Amino acid sequence: MYQVTFTFENQDPVVVTAAPDASLLEVARNANVAIDAPCSGNGSCGKCRVKLIAGELDSPRTGHISEEEYADGWRLSCGSKILSDVTVLVPDIASAYQSRMKTADLSSGEEIATFERLQQAIQDAGVAFRNDFVTQTVTMDAPTLDDTMPDNERLTWAIQAQMGVETVELPYFVMKKLAAVLRAADFSVQVVGERKGDHLKVYDVTAEDAPVCAMAVDIGTTTVAAVLVDLFTGKLLAKASSGNGQIRYGADVINRIVEQGKAGGVKRLQDAVVKETLRPILAGLCASAKIKASRIFRVCVASNTTMNHLLLGVDAAPVRMEPYIPSFFHVHGLKAADIGLAVNPSADLRIAPNIGSYVGGDITAGTFATLLWNKEEFSLFVDLGTNGEIVFGNQDFMMSCACSAGPAFEGGDISCGMRATDGAIEAVTIDVDTMEPAYKIVGDEGQQPVGLCGSGIIDLISELFRCGIINAKGLFVREGSRVAHDHHGTGRYILATPAESATGREIALTEVDIDSFVRAKGAIYSAIDTLLSSLDMDASVLEHVYVAGGIGSGINMKNAINIGMFPAVELEKYEYVGNSSLAGAYAMVLSDDANEKVEDIARNMTYVELSTHVGYMDNFVAACFLPHTDAARFPDSVQER
């Protein structure tokens, strides 16, 4: 056995033993060392680079590592076999994983404004933000030798009299602590319950008064975002987000399903999201709002079909094997405690319902939040995640489909891609004559660029095309100081030289990156196209286009249309709705009306399976150009040189 030492820039080393020839990435995973590996270790993404400090690895150089970098010790951990005791440096800023762990949901004023605008619109549409939770201080006489009623009956009678209900149901954990709580509180306690007609289902009985809260969570394949809310007022008490801890098992749902199919995998993937992701988020929310986790009385999760299967520890293997059958669309009667979330033991766990193997609760919750279901006119809803999902319809009908866009919109599959966090270039313009870039960077003034986030990539490709630097196939066709080619002849645009970047590494967009992104935007556009044409419609029917996803509020819709990602409809019809999944989950956790409406949406939405849909493949191929093989669809998309 060899000794493997993982060192870091900002944390203590981790030392483990490993068998000869073991994969460095596997060893890191087993040691819970976070190394980004969105392609799940098949060598294609190039993100898992580490720097060899001492010892020997069998690790051939790939296209992801330059000769200079290789000489400097950089290796891909997925392709590295351990040949001796080794010490490696896991880079901090260079690893997108660390960035992914600090995500942007509701962290900016713009995101919060978007969120609050949606909630207001939902209420304006007549959805009552009410639930059956009640809380009251209930006071009893202390027992005496002449009044020997037991604690349970004493409390029950007092609740009946003071809260005006006929029947009362106490949970077991309350029964266990009842004697102590009543006596600690001198027989005056706070009761929290859910009232249905004349029945009170008690959730908790406590000696002290405290807030009554709920948690809404969006579990994305890549990132997880959550809010803590007051169940009575709906006030946002705290917000938190992080990367999905499952990411070390692969960037997309297919890789995750493969991993969970291995021995012990269901438990391992569930642990990765519950223990490693939700528990820290929960702790952060509680610390931030200064409440105990036991004050969270309901949890709602919106997530894609695979994510909610893995969250519940339900085998997702059949989802990816013909005929692609999930275990459930709707699932009820769950407790948060069932999956090991240490909130109040009585807390229910609401799961936003799925409607297909690849259209999940994040989309039903998001569709609810857009109010698409409440309008006479036709709307399109596009959620740009690791998977892209499309919903089209109005108050009378809804259809949806999913396409595999890959992680490009969140900066994955792109050599210098990253999420919209500090250091991300989120907007770019290029001078058509000098080809010099100007850009806007997320973060404080003086922040140097680290990489490109989704909105920045759209801008950059759009500008490269407008300036005639790349052609419709995404190949470089102009020369200049910002354009370079490697020894294979692959062109790239240098957005920041090593001297200009925060990392000391060049920030550039290559033809390979452009190709990845064009495939992603082509998948989205052709999915929209296929859905509309299946109804003999086209984009001209659209009155609203809602765009959601982690791509960020900075998305430039004009540029997105210019590159043929979205249909060419009037810009004012576009609306960025941010994390619509979280917005829907927030409404669902607070409002029983909203919850029912989301269930209705799921029942009434038709799922179109694109992979078996005649014509989709042709549409996709046609969309993998800038802006499209049928340029007439994008009359405003022009090349100025």
Added chain:
Amino acid sequence: MYQVTFTFENQDPVVVTAAPDASLLEVARNANVAIDAPCSGNGSCGKCRVKLIAGELDSPRTGHISEEEYADGWRLSCGSKILSDVTVLVPDIASAYQSRMKTADLSSGEEIATFERLQQAIQDAGVAFRNDFVTQTVTMDAPTLDDTMPDNERLTWAIQAQMGVETVELPYFVMKKLAAVLRAADFSVQVVGERKGDHLKVYDVTAEDAPVCAMAVDIGTTTVAAVLVDLFTGKLLAKASSGNGQIRYGADVINRIVEQGKAGGVKRLQDAVVKETLRPILAGLCASAKIKASRIFRVCVASNTTMNHLLLGVDAAPVRMEPYIPSFFHVHGLKAADIGLAVNPSADLRIAPNIGSYVGGDITAGTFATLLWNKEEFSLFVDLGTNGEIVFGNQDFMMSCACSAGPAFEGGDISCGMRATDGAIEAVTIDVDTMEPAYKIVGDEGQQPVGLCGSGIIDLISELFRCGIINAKGLFVREGSRVAHDHHGTGRYILATPAESATGREIALTEVDIDSFVRAKGAIYSAIDTLLSSLDMDASVLEHVYVAGGIGSGINMKNAINIGMFPAVELEKYEYVGNSSLAGAYAMVLSDDANEKVEDIARNMTYVELSTHVGYMDNFVAACFLPHTDAARFPDSVQER
């Protein structure tokens, strides 16, 4: 630290370390070595004797150990401090604990006949032995690319169509295994559920068909008895019983409450009954009936108030502290899994309701089983356990009270007492002239006597009194070869000499034993007396007297009246009802009608607290004679010499 070695006649030694001066009994308890200590280690019962083989104990001789025995190494473990490495022998047959561990419930044909007679009478009285459990094989089409309904929805629809229900509720654990079960069963599964109107609450879905069972349990302070039944037919599939593993924490409920009040005590006492007692019983039942524990879909427990608090891990301390308040009389909504019983995860746990601090679910269940609540004429129900409980009433009203009889009826507090198992003398006659005894022994022919069980003690005292060997105060007043006195002058009757007994120790009843028993019978009689006289009634109103408890079917009612234990009513009015608590629990687990009736009985029964009742103490003192200070109450009780 010293090394303590516990050796046994029939099992491997247990070796532990102990601090100097540690109590040998405490060391044994911590090592899970079973030593009987009904008095919880205060030196009064003399049952915890062990034989010192090597080493040194600080252990003064008490009245429980003769000088010869002391010289031979016998010590009381509760009074022994460890002064060196020691080796002790824990006796097998001499320890009543081992006997208590093999109890007699439903082990004899007579007990089973009694049980079945009660169940028949309950059904004859119009209680429907029905529940809402249903089971059916449900068959689905396997999914295809053209039929991609998820597993949950597929099963739900099939249940709706094939079982004729509108709504279906699946538990989480079924959701987790659903994909595997449906595929293992080729989409034809057994569904077990509870049907309420148009709603089916699914309990389990399995690939194979298997029986649908329930478990009924009587948890006594001393012994635990259980039956496994078929939920549809009511057939007894298996029966099992054992001592209550809590017994090492004291013989009566007061000692148990004291023990559970110590740090970690609630968990320790719960573990003693759940892990050490119910789990082996459950395993035995399942092995005997050849079913998996997951086929048990409902559990019902009848037990006294302290026992059901300790079972649920609910602090019982307030029960014994003024003003004596239990946590609950009724408790609902429990799952068997809540207390760690590994039956089906969906299985509910029904707890027979309590009606007072010292009248618990065993009495409400037992009262139900006697049908006292269903008769116009007045009945008395007496349950002879470690506590004695009395119920009086008819279809219009019921009253109850409890008295502390101590463990005398089960052989505790009596030097040669034991339960009605192999070797127990269960019936005795004495020749009035020769004073020679004749007795009947439980067990195979040729079985030598080990001790006296409750019915044997009643017979013996009645016979000693009839033959004028003892007087009304229980003191020896005749001389003869069977009568002896120790050096304090304390008389005893020698039932078996060392040569005649199975243990090589004399079997005798001493004046101290007689005094203990007379106090126990006095407590019972005076409780009956107090209850009746509080209504200005006397025993002449009684049409039925139901006697229940572990005292055994061999109880001679005539002798029990002769010694003034029961009121002098016609013998044919007496009926031995065996373990009425278990009989009631059996009905409750099978029949929703029975369950409701027991809840009604608990709500309608009045509890009389004897300890604060004016006149009870006088009645008790008056009853502590043979047969009573007011001999006119027992006209048939005569002394023939």
